[in-house]
Amino acid sequence: MEEAGLVEISGLSTHERFLCRLTISSLNLLRVIAEQEGHSIEELNAGRICDWFLKDKLKREQHIGSAVLQFDDTDDF
Template sequence: MSEQPGVQFLTAEESAKVDIALLSSPEKFLTRLTISSFRLLKIIAQAYEVPIEALTPQQIVDWFEKDSKIRREQGIEAAVLKW
């Protein structure tokens, strides 16, 4: 799995659009999470060379384990998720 340079899961503009939407705070949170998750699922699907719809829960878990291992062994900048 290679690092995704410049990966941005939610832009400031998108976040601002969610802010002005006529949604409750929990709905806004879920909307932001869904947008970010969609982008991450695209990355995971690319890593497995499958369409998003074909991803299995196990592939998603495996991808997170690989990214976590990269972060531990190579540092946060080498991982996709920067947390």
């Protein structure tokens, strides 16, 4: 069963399911970052993660199809 299905049948509350999905999504992205940066997940730290986000942002801005995150980030918070 895929991750989303497992979360839905877990018996968790709505809030817990949200946090569970967020955590699983974060884990999946950390796996991608670790692979692309040539480190294990355990070796990742805030600096390496921020560096990866900047690299991925440059790929999006240069319209390189290899960017992992695909969204319009022209609206700053």
